[in-house]
Amino acid sequence: RFGYADNGCLLATARTLEDCGHKLECKPNQTLQWGHENGITFDSAKIELQYFHNKRKYIESSLHTRKYLVNPQSHIRWLGVIFDKKLNFKDQVLRACQRTRVVTDHVKRLSNTIRGINPSIIRTALQGTALASLFYGSEVWYGPNNSAWVINQVQVTINQAARAVLPVYKSTSTAALLRETGLDPTITWLNRFHDRLNSLHFKWIRQRQDLELSHETLSPPWEKIDTTISKLDNGAVGRANCTTEHKKWMKTREPKSLDLTNYLDGSTNKSGSAHAAYCIFRGPSKEMAHGFVPLGKTVEIYDAKIHVVLEGLRAALDHPMAKFATDLIVYLDSEEVAIRLHTGVPKSSSSV
Template identity: 30%
Template structure:
């Protein structure tokens, strides 16, 4: 980490983006003057030494030189090996170091590497047939000549399997023919788990094999410092700037659809091209891509074991209800669950939704047989349990050295997700219909959104205000979320809730024998087994997680429990703030005891507290989460909505209006009175990218032009939110100026 010229790095190595090049940075020493890279099994060292500075050279001399190594850089030293004359600036030590490590000097004797006639840029290697050439005609605007190094044959990195690209009409036509020809070999038996596995494998292999046949797989100018060359260089830069400006202007002017403008909006969040830093887990630092991939796999996918799971989930139970869940499935239901979704990234089988749509008239009946057989006997096929997990950085995270900054995105089989989506929809409907879940438990349920849940929470707080009471809100997060779910505990929970045995056995099979491999940058790890946890990215995981955590919302004060997925909130109401705080602490203690007995844990670091009162509180007591005191916040964000102690929502509006205004400024920068996309296309982008951000949560906090009195609910008062509306209006005015080709001085009234 550097923050000034005294700590900034003084060496930099660029590596071309090429699938045949696998580059990793290693750090045997912490220094800003030496950069070590391993590229396809070869170690490349970029070195810089400033005049008589000792630290950089001492570091290099201590470093053990490996095989297949190249060391090059500015040594600022003389020795008769590369320049005749007396040795200076520790040149003798450098020559001795090279000799002791069997490093050959690639420089030609007395060929200068700078305009002053000195040979100070050196290259050493222990690889045979390497050579170096001083290319003094390749200008780099530096006082050094370019030293061109040619290395012997470097073995290319193994190419990782790419994704299937079958897009043209001819390719799709031939793809259908191949699948149609191979469909005659699809197994007809589907009554046992082994036969269902064989059927699923045959369907995925048939489509994947058919698609695999159609896989789509310096500036130079003379060096010079006279005025003519400098003028020519300046003219070239101006011409390049004009060409770039004209290119982007033509590109923006060509935007005629809303889709093109949406892509332009994403320019605002384009990721940087730099490689992520080494990963640190506990006290161990991982530097190579494969080591980082394996470390992230252990930290994100294998952080929990099945040690806390129960042994036998099939003990006798007495459920309070009997839930009807038919194993019969129609072809229309299968088609809707499998194909009525976006063309998301496929799993390891490379079968996309679009490919399934193309051949559905051939494989549809086989897929229905497969799905119905799986649900009837309670089995999830093995090919659907293999996931490819892509690690991406979480938005807004600057410290990428921690595993918590990375989000695992599993890519599952699109065919398998069709079965999971079908069961998830049935589960969600039945859970609501049979009152299995708490009324204030949302997420993955129809007609229950996060905003609706916060609206219910705000209503309860306002009701406490009306009765002159104080409310304390505690928000908690289930640590690990899906990873905490254990198979046998889930099976027992489903049986206690009254779900039929064939569905419970399917859930048991769904969680068993799962495996995953991690894709990180240019590397892929082998498949490894997963002991517990619901798979991220599966359509059925959210509803199974809600059913698994359902007992939480039946603990003390059920009316004060609110939950969305793994986010839980407890609202405690009392006549005084001390009374509400004591009730909140008691609720936390009961939830912690339940979690300890059920293999679930709440992360104290993410627990937040907020006191709500109509009048200013004299004290703000803390709430205890275990041995940790959690002091109340000035503003608390829950499910995307900012809450303050008096429910003024000023902070919420300011934050979301600022986000919307940033996008509005970005869109406005693409347009003016002469150039830019069509107004209709920009208007669609504003409706899709600015208005939802600006109005986020408005149904929860905006009462309209009037609101009820706290002490007389039958009488209304003028709403006090007009100043918030004015803040939102500023962002919307910027959006209107982006849509319309108007001048900066155009009155706002004319925009409307």
């Protein structure tokens, strides 16, 4: 079985090009090894190397891998956007303007001052094709460091598109032409695309969202669950007898035992912020690790205890002494959380 990977990117940053090249040397070999293990092959003709800097005397070194020799290039095309060394994007803007002018020149021949196509139809077609291609990737190349030449090239292209929409004479004012066609100036177009990424909707997309995953249950959620069997399986003893039972169990443990015990708890402070903590012991009393998990004001105590169970188990399994342990015992002061985790019913009282 073979797979296919497209548009992979390896990025490294350093103060000098030499240090950047050293960082990149090991990454391609790891990628090739991963591809070999997963049945993915890489096309050597499509492997490109690009250094981003604003110096003239720097020597750009080639990248040596186990199979390929990659030489640095002056320009690369990544997801339809052309990147150059200094990130001024002049080639990207120039090629986008050329593509748009080819379309506008062709459409302009379809109409004249006497006869032709309905201007509203032409405007809709140009805005959906030519102008969409012109401003593709503007969220990447538009910024405060763009030169006036870039803005001027885009504005000239928009003016030609406006003259292709309306059959007017060459002496017609550009400002009046843009007003009648409804095409905004270049700065307005670019700021519109830039502000769209700064909206609350796109901020929510860029943020890492916590997902609530739950297993399918055999019974509907409104049905009351018999927790007697789950309590016996989990070893729940209740708050009244927990201290006595814990002391009895500690006496049965060997002093040199390598098993891990994880003590967990979660609560809220006076301001309403939830937090949780865990402490990992080896044997009866040898503390190995501990941690604190701040969860903010949007998490309830029930959810905080679930979070700390997962974080505590992750920390215990990642500990170097975990490979010597036979058992991992978890102590939690909430029977409800233990039952929910054991039975597989929805593990949260609300969306986290």
